[in-house]
Amino acid sequence: MEALVDNNHIAANPSYATLQQAAEWFAMLHAGEFDTEERAALQAWLEQDNAHRLAWQQVENVMRKFQHMGDDAARQTLHTLSQGRRRVVKSILALCLISAGGWSIARQPAVQQWSGILMAQHTTRIGERRRMQLADGSILWLNTASAVNIDYSASQRHIQLVAGEVWVQTATDTMQPGRPFIVSTRHGQLQALGTRFNVLDDGQRSHVAVFEGAVAIRLQQADQPGLIVQAGEQSSFDGISIQPAHEADPAMESWTRGMLVADNLPLPEFVARLERYRRGHLGYDPALSHLRIVGAFPLQDTDRALHLLEQTLPVRVHRLLPWWVTLEST
Amino acid sequence: MSSGLVSETVHALYSDHHGWLSGWLRRKLGCTHQAADLAQDVFVRIMSSPSQHTIREPRAYLTHVAHGLVVNHWRRREVEQAYLDALMHLPPSMVPSVEQRLMVLETLFEIERMLSGLPVKVRQAFLLSQMDGMKYADIATELHVSERMVKKYMAQAMLACLTLGRAV
Numbered sequence: 001m002e003a004l005v006d007n008n009h010i011a012a013n014p015s016y017a018t019l020q021q022a023a024e025w026f027a028m029l030h031a032g033e034f035d036t037e038e039r040a041a042l043q044a045w046l047e048q049d050n051a052h053r054l055a056w057q058q059v060e061n062v063m064r065k066f067q068h069m070g071d072d073a074a075r076q077t078l079h080t081l082s083q084g085r086r087r088v089v090k091s092i093l094a095l096c097l098i099s100a101g102g103w104s105i106a107r108q109p110a111v112q113q114w115s116g117i118l119m120a121q122h123t124t125r126i127g128e129r130r131r132m133q134l135a136d137g138s139i140l141w142l143n144t145a146s147a148v149n150i151d152y153s154a155s156q157r158h159i160q161l162v163a164g165e166v167w168v169q170t171a172t173d174t175m176q177p178g179r180p181f182i183v184s185t186r187h188g189q190l191q192a193l194g195t196r197f198n199v200l201d202d203g204q205r206s207h208v209a210v211f212e213g214a215v216a217i218r219l220q221q222a223d224q225p226g227l228i229v230q231a232g233e234q235s236s237f238d239g240i241s242i243q244p245a246h247e248a249d250p251a252m253e254s255w256t257r258g259m260l261v262a263d264n265l266p267l268p269e270f271v272a273r274l275e276r277y278r279r280g281h282l283g284y285d286p287a288l289s290h291l292r293i294v295g296a297f298p299l300q301d302t303d304r305a306l307h308l309l310e311q312t313l314p315v316r317v318h319r320l321l322p323w324w325v326t327l328e329s330t
Numbered sequence: 331m332s333s334g335l336v337s338e339t340v341h342a343l344y345s346d347h348h349g350w351l352s353g354w355l356r357r358k359l360g361c362t363h364q365a366a367d368l369a370q371d372v373f374v375r376i377m378s379s380p381s382q383h384t385i386r387e388p389r390a391y392l393t394h395v396a397h398g399l400v401v402n403h404w405r406r407r408e409v410e411q412a413y414l415d416a417l418m419h420l421p422p423s424m425v426p427s428v429e430q431r432l433m434v435l436e437t438l439f440e441i442e443r444m445l446s447g448l449p450v451k452v453r454q455a456f457l458l459s460q461m462d463g464m465k466y467a468d469i470a471t472e473l474h475v476s477e478r479m480v481k482k483y484m485a486q487a488m489l490a491c492l493t494l495g496r497a498v
Binding site: 016019020022023024026027028030031032055058059063064066072073074075077078079080081082126136145203227279280282319 | 410436444485
């Protein structure tokens, strides 16, 4: 028994020189210059020694690891870790081009959005918020993980919301006559009528909340009727239809002051909102779904926000990994 | 543990230096929870290593083991971060399930560990070939080196993967 274990131990560790040879065979194999003669040579090398076969098995094990990393995110991660930022963007774009050709049509809008975010003029990372002042004095706040393009031309002031959320306070145009102020999302267009408002694209729908003045919604499909949203109201739309206006949610503006204002918010909705500002996973026990949350929570420190939750509700924050957090009942 | 001597040594080490080690880790990591977790890992590592009864300078030994774990910890964080960033750019329908993500992460840690000591171009050549399926000629153009060099890089990277964890 002792001897057998020992044999296995030796067999599992081919010598350095053997591994070196195996690595060279691997490099040659991938060069694509493998003709029948070389194939025979590799075969002969493998048959020569048990250690050679074991070394080659280890080569195949390494190769298998990479084959199992099929998804784009994993590929991207390894590229990010091994090369500079600029190179990464280039390779993501290359991936987009490859993918756009290979994927089904249903996925194309997502691919476009993906490349759109990368090419957008102004972007924020997760947890970041940024204030911008535009040429005419209008003010934009860009929320977490968002992207916009700003295009001021002779005929209009156009903000394209590529992803995420933007809050706008329009100024009187410096040019006369004043150019229309337009915010577009992939679902439609919003024309500001002297105003302060917020636009959020949650991936499925665009939500607009108006706090001053009014905003006109025009859908992507131009033959559908539009809607004018007045101050104190909010509405949402996808590419096809508009939801009737209802009372504006103060949370649609409070984020510009770094607060998540929850006014009797169901816990699942609260988690979904907070998760936008955090890296990693934030989950909850379904048994907590009935809880409702009232209060103002700091967005720049979401861990503190979770801690506040622990103090006021029968909830315990469980950290499985630094970025894997779940809310559990106490 | 198998031997009474071993447990006694570790026990003494633990009771004499655990507090001090936690403090050291807290300063390194800036986080009490993580420091506590890593301090535990240090003792687990020592208990499972074969030579703990020869410890002469316990604190030097502890910081040596802890330092390795801290480096490892940061590397894992970096991998997690990069993976999350990449996931963020995926359309929701394509985001893998939780189990898949954890499995991918484990493989990513492993690959990162295998390639971490290599020069940038060697790593790039290897990834472009294995992950993106690029031909040597294209990799050569991409990295501004000869095809012959790419082949050398490939062998070098594979050898690093094969010999990981072995004494040099």
